[in-house]
Amino acid sequence: MNAKTLYDKLWDAHLVRQEPDGTALIYIDRHLIHEVTSPQAFEGLRLAGRKPWRTASVVATADHNVPTDPGESEIRDPVSREQVVTLDQNIRAFGALRYFPFRDPRQGIVHVIGPESGATLPGMTVVCGDSHTSTHGAFACLAHGIGTSEVEHVLATQCLIQKKAKNMRVRVDGGLPPGVYAKDVILAIIGRIGTAGGTGHAIEFAGEAIRSLSMEGRMTVCNMAIEAGARVGMVAVDDKTIDYFRGKPLAPKGELWERAVDYWRTLVSDTDARFDREVVLDASTLKPQVTWGTSPEMVTDIEGRVPDPAAFADPVKRDAAERALAYMGLEPGTPITEIPVDQVFIGSCTNSRIEDLRAAAAVVRGRKKAPNVKRVLVVPGSGLVKKQAEEEGLHRIFLEAGFEWRDPGCSMCLAMNADRLEPGERCASTSNRNFEGRQGAGGRTHLVSPAMAAAAAIAGHFVDVRELLPASA
Amino acid sequence: MEKFIRLDALVAPLDRANVDTDAIIPKQFLKSIHRSGFGPYLFDEWRYLDHGEPGMDCSKRPKNPDFVLNQPRYEGAQILLVRENFGCGSSREHAPWALLDYGFRALIGPSFADIFYNNCFKNGLLPIVLPTEEVDRLFRECEAMPGYRLVIDLPSQTITTPEGRVISFEIDPFRKECLLNGWDDIALTLRHADEIRRFEEAYRARHPYYFVEESAA
Numbered sequence: 001m002n003a004k005t006l007y008d009k010l011w012d013a014h015l016v017r018q019e020p021d022g023t024a025l026i027y028i029d030r031h032l033i034h035e036v037t038s039p040q041a042f043e044g045l046r047l048a049g050r051k052p053w054r055t056a057s058v059v060a061t062a063d064h065n066v067p068t069d070p071g072e073s074e075i076r077d078p079v080s081r082e083q084v085v086t087l088d089q090n091i092r093a094f095g096a097l098r099y100f101p102f103r104d105p106r107q108g109i110v111h112v113i114g115p116e117s118g119a120t121l122p123g124m125t126v127v128c129g130d131s132h133t134s135t136h137g138a139f140a141c142l143a144h145g146i147g148t149s150e151v152e153h154v155l156a157t158q159c160l161i162q163k164k165a166k167n168m169r170v171r172v173d174g175g176l177p178p179g180v181y182a183k184d185v186i187l188a189i190i191g192r193i194g195t196a197g198g199t200g201h202a203i204e205f206a207g208e209a210i211r212s213l214s215m216e217g218r219m220t221v222c223n224m225a226i227e228a229g230a231r232v233g234m235v236a237v238d239d240k241t242i243d244y245f246r247g248k249p250l251a252p253k254g255e256l257w258e259r260a261v262d263y264w265r266t267l268v269s270d271t272d273a274r275f276d277r278e279v280v281l282d283a284s285t286l287k288p289q290v291t292w293g294t295s296p297e298m299v300t301d302i303e304g305r306v307p308d309p310a311a312f313a314d315p316v317k318r319d320a321a322e323r324a325l326a327y328m329g330l331e332p333g334t335p336i337t338e339i340p341v342d343q344v345f346i347g348s349c350t351n352s353r354i355e356d357l358r359a360a361a362a363v364v365r366g367r368k369k370a371p372n373v374k375r376v377l378v379v380p381g382s383g384l385v386k387k388q389a390e391e392e393g394l395h396r397i398f399l400e401a402g403f404e405w406r407d408p409g410c411s412m413c414l415a416m417n418a419d420r421l422e423p424g425e426r427c428a429s430t431s432n433r434n435f436e437g438r439q440g441a442g443g444r445t446h447l448v449s450p451a452m453a454a455a456a457a458i459a460g461h462f463v464d465v466r467e468l469l470p471a472s473a
Numbered sequence: 474m475e476k477f478i479r480l481d482a483l484v485a486p487l488d489r490a491n492v493d494t495d496a497i498i499p500k501q502f503l504k505s506i507h508r509s510g511f512g513p514y515l516f517d518e519w520r521y522l523d524h525g526e527p528g529m530d531c532s533k534r535p536k537n538p539d540f541v542l543n544q545p546r547y548e549g550a551q552i553l554l555v556r557e558n559f560g561c562g563s564s565r566e567h568a569p570w571a572l573l574d575y576g577f578r579a580l581i582g583p584s585f586a587d588i589f590y591n592n593c594f595k596n597g598l599l600p601i602v603l604p605t606e607e608v609d610r611l612f613r614e615c616e617a618m619p620g621y622r623l624v625i626d627l628p629s630q631t632i633t634t635p636e637g638r639v640i641s642f643e644i645d646p647f648r649k650e651c652l653l654n655g656w657d658d659i660a661l662t663l664r665h666a667d668e669i670r671r672f673e674e675a676y677r678a679r680h681p682y683y684f685v686e687e688s689a690a
Binding site: 014019043064082083130149158195200230231250433 | 489490495496499500501506508518524527528558565595596646647658659662663669676680681682684685
């Protein structure tokens with residue numbers, strides 16, 4: 001009867017107090033901060049004369065507004081600059097365990113540098129004023145995206161007011177076929193359960209296909225839990241999880257490491273644990289995924305066609321599909337492989353880690369960007385990812401193909417900096433949201449894996465990456 | 474936070490599902506370091522025909538006549554009827570700030586995205602969940618009757634339509650108390666500061682590896 005899910009264990013370990021109605025305070029281990037959602041929180045603290053509870057829980061970086069032009073040392077947009085400067089000032093005034101400011105060699109996207117620095121460790125509660133905080137669940141963390149009021153609340157009290165979510169497990173059985181990646185898995189899951197399918201739930205991703213993924217791949221899957229409506233996505237601890245943190249700068253050392261590992265090994269759902277909801281997918285039948293609409297659930301595979309809105313029985317969905325096709329400039333029945341692209345974006349907290357760059361480079365090697373593709377941005381997730389990719393020579397593969405090799409940041413995932421689509425431009429993007437205007441007003445986004453994005457850059461239209469991969473892959 | 478007790482207000486219908494927070498307040502306006510001033514840019518890409526940037530004088534911008542909030546009959550609406558999964562996507566609290574700054578005090582829909590829903594309560598904006606059929610009916614009534622108003626009474630958890638139909642809604646008791654009193658969450662939590670401190674000490678003893686840098690310092 002006492003069997004617990006991973007989520008139950010993480011919840012119980014951090015539960016400070018609980019009211020009879022279930023409203024609880026949970027203790028927060030790690031508070032990640034970036035420039036967009038924090039200024040009003042620091043201002044709130046100041047106005048109320050409050051001090052942060054535990055500044056050593058704070059790790060901060062500037063990522064959303066920073067330029068990614070190689071070597072650019074200045075933020076030209078004065079409004080963006082003010083936000084980044086405000087973060088500098090707030091961290092200086094209030095303190096932090098680590099701060100990776102603009103142009104620090106270890107600066108990068110907050111969800112990339114957290115794990116990379118060991119600031120995120122298994123079993124922690126992690127919060128950030130950013131919905132993609134679910135990424136950190138890949139390490140069996142209880143990681144929530146929060147709003148700015150909650151950022152202020154965590155700064156002031158080290159706690160988050162929460163009600164426990166329901167337990168949901170998404171099991172992906174079987175092995176992944178070649179050319180099918182973590183991104184395809186999560187897009188297929190969202191296609192199955194919908195963008196509100198996980199609302200009110202904490203999702204644990206499990207099964208052979210999830211276990212077979214690298215930590216980078218698991219981060220990609222958990223990153224987009226929020227696109228399935230779930231604030232929290234998680235994967236249980238295994239050897240890969242533990243090996244990932246060996247030698248990371250902020251990971252414990254020596255005897256403390258051993259103690260930590262003993263605890264981390266317990267961070268798995270008990271075999272007889274009960275889930276409120278379970279969804280099962282078979283990985284072996286998956287094909288490379290491409291979104292066609294303006295919601296991540298509007299997805300099909302590379303062998304598919306743009307659907308006919310008339311085929312949707314639900315009038316709300318039919319209406320949404322009609323609007324989406326009008327916005328996307330697509331005709332029903334068009335084969336996905338016949339859709340040309342204007343730009344390609346390889347980056348974002350979903351797909352900007354070393355493995356993503358390797359997967360893209362494997363497709364690009366020895367090939368050139370198609371002439372109709374105006375621009376291909378490759379934006380590594382952090383300074384350290386960039387360095388490693390250069391040590392492996394990946395940047396040369398991209399540059400020789402006519403791609404741009406950029407500096408780290410959120411870039412064209414949400415286009416808060418200068419990297420953006422022009423109205424009507426179509427983009428193959430490795431990011432997480434295909435909402436109207438997300439990559440620039442009027443821009444049209446198709447979400448794909450890094451390998452599929454690279455393939456589209458080479459072909460000039462969407463193409464089945466399985467046809468471009470070396471036979472041995 | 475402003476209290477929410479009773480609201481008797483004009484209703485506007487926003488008939489689309491999965492309205493995301495990028496649509497509610499586009500990213501270029503997130504560069505502000507303040508909590509206010511987002512109202513003129515609410516639904517910016519749908520509301521105006523030109524491209525909006527922070528600092529623009531919105532009174533001079535060309536409005537999209539097809540967008541529902543630009544129709545004179547909905548001017549001054551404080552209640553917004555919405556469809557499923559409203560507020561999905563980014564955690565930006567700028568979304569409820571923009572809705573409030575525009576003048577909305579309540580939202581009624583079949584479902585809301587988790588983070589957005591939570592953010593609303595922190596700002597005195599009341600999101601009400603009703604069954605889909607009930608929301609459908611409100612949409613029909615609202616569109617059929619110019620000047621359609623609803624009375625939302627939080628203490629009794631009811632909505633009253635112009636014809637006197639009374640609809641009950643559910644709300645979390647803690648959130649209800651906070652809204653009725655306009656309470657500040659942080660002050661409430663800090664009443665338990667000693668308990669948090671005791672928890673923290675015990676937790677630190679159990680999991681010293683999460684406090685490595687502090688012990689070294």
